Amino acid sequence: MRLPTPTKSQPVRTEQIILFRVSGQLFAVSSASVKEVRSVDTLAGAAKEIAQAGLRKVRHIVQRGEHSLYVVNGAMHFGLPAFAPALVFVLRHTRTALLVDGIEKMTTMTRLQALPQAFCNDERDWYRGVTAIDQTVVPVVKPEGFLTPDELFLLDSSLQPKASDSAALDSAACDSAASQAAGGPPSVFEGGGLESTSTTNFPCEPASLKATSDAPVDSEAGTAPLGFKGADFAPTDTTNSPSIPQ
Amino acid sequence: MSPQTDSESFVLLRLAERRFAVAAGDIAELVAPSRIFRFPHHTKEIEGVILRRGRIVPVCDVAARLIGKSLLSRRFYLIAQRRYTNGTEWIALPVTGDCELIFAEMIPASEADLPHVLGWLSHDGDVIEVLNLNALTPGPSPAILPAPAQALHAQEALS
Numbered sequence: 001m002r003l004p005t006p007t008k009s010q011p012v013r014t015e016q017i018i019l020f021r022v023s024g025q026l027f028a029v030s031s032a033s034v035k036e037v038r039s040v041d042t043l044a045g046a047a048k049e050i051a052q053a054g055l056r057k058v059r060h061i062v063q064r065g066e067h068s069l070y071v072v073n074g075a076m077h078f079g080l081p082a083f084a085p086a087l088v089f090v091l092r093h094t095r096t097a098l099l100v101d102g103i104e105k106m107t108t109m110t111r112l113q114a115l116p117q118a119f120c121n122d123e124r125d126w127y128r129g130v131t132a133i134d135q136t137v138v139p140v141v142k143p144e145g146f147l148t149p150d151e152l153f154l155l156d157s158s159l160q161p162k163a164s165d166s167a168a169l170d171s172a173a174c175d176s177a178a179s180q181a182a183g184g185p186p187s188v189f190e191g192g193g194l195e196s197t198s199t200t201n202f203p204c205e206p207a208s209l210k211a212t213s214d215a216p217v218d219s220e221a222g223t224a225p226l227g228f229k230g231a232d233f234a235p236t237d238t239t240n241s242p243s244i245p246q
Numbered sequence: 247m248s249p250q251t252d253s254e255s256f257v258l259l260r261l262a263e264r265r266f267a268v269a270a271g272d273i274a275e276l277v278a279p280s281r282i283f284r285f286p287h288h289t290k291e292i293e294g295v296i297l298r299r300g301r302i303v304p305v306c307d308v309a310a311r312l313i314g315k316s317l318l319s320r321r322f323y324l325i326a327q328r329r330y331t332n333g334t335e336w337i338a339l340p341v342t343g344d345c346e347l348i349f350a351e352m353i354p355a356s357e358a359d360l361p362h363v364l365g366w367l368s369h370d371g372d373v374i375e376v377l378n379l380n381a382l383t384p385g386p387s388p389a390i391l392p393a394p395a396q397a398l399h400a401q402e403a404l405s
Contacts, residue, residue, distance in 0.1 A: 025285060025286065026285075027285075078286035079286055079288075080286060113301070113302050116295070116302065116303070116304040116335055116337075117328075117330045117335055117385050117386060118289065118291075118292055118304040118306060118328065118335070118337055118383060118384050118385060119287055119289050119292060119304065119384075120289055120384050120385055120386050121287065121288035121289050122287075122288045123286070123287035123288055123289065126286075126287075130285075130295065130302050132297060132302065135297065136283065137283035137285075137295050137297060137302055138285075139285045139286075
């Protein structure tokens, strides 16, 4: 009797993410979307204040070579209470530098669930989806969602023509030459500001996970939806997380 | 012949002192309250999400719209299926009391009724609203979605 040839199981696709906090709230971003992580102190000399009345979340601009980055206050963007940011993420393929409290940890997600369709406002532009990490649901931010095309237009219009720059930042990706050419201090992950870690180089855009609307997320053992056959009082934890003002 | 031949099944849910009904076919399960995860968003009807059977399920407090005040306490989450143009998703509705499966005949809503009223049924001397979750809970474009009963009839016609 011949045993069937064992089929090779498909490797689990994963995506490396950075868990970070803004005003205490936990978010995730694909590490491939983050070009640099800097201490806010290292930006202090390079940032120029801008007064854009219609966009309170952007107060500073950083000139990087011939490109400009808008510094977005994460708390104002998400409508969270004000906080004192410690780090700034320079987001790849955007003109956004995002102010955050700090990094919680770097980890890996195996599944990304599309944002439920019940969420039907701005948040659809903010998040790629949601994932579950250690039994906690974390929204995964969309790097391009921090500044809409309209907001970029508004910001560009408010700048003098010389400083205005509508070209997309860092299409060359992955090289940090621009920052070094601009004379900026090394990024956090490049050894400046904070203790460097082994994660010196962020991967150059590995394939991202696609958000799925019904993908199970690492949590309870999944089973098919139940028809109503009477109440199903499955044991669940009853602790409530502190509420976040919406 | 059984007296329930022409009846449909509904789940009665309680919000404070009032009871409402949802077509039983739209209900997935009834679960004890679990941890709600909150994150920033602008959909005011949605409180947050819960993890259930590997899915991330939004929690929608419909009490404010149905009885004029949000629930201070909740006993269960009634997990229902909410239809969208491109499929269905689970949504968790906080309720304040036990739910009950009943069989009753539904009188379809009239034009004068609110959009979230799918119909009416009579049970234990009460007249109870049957809810149209597509109109009651937030979503991209509730107006163009079929009501559960219409969708059911469409499915039956296809089968």
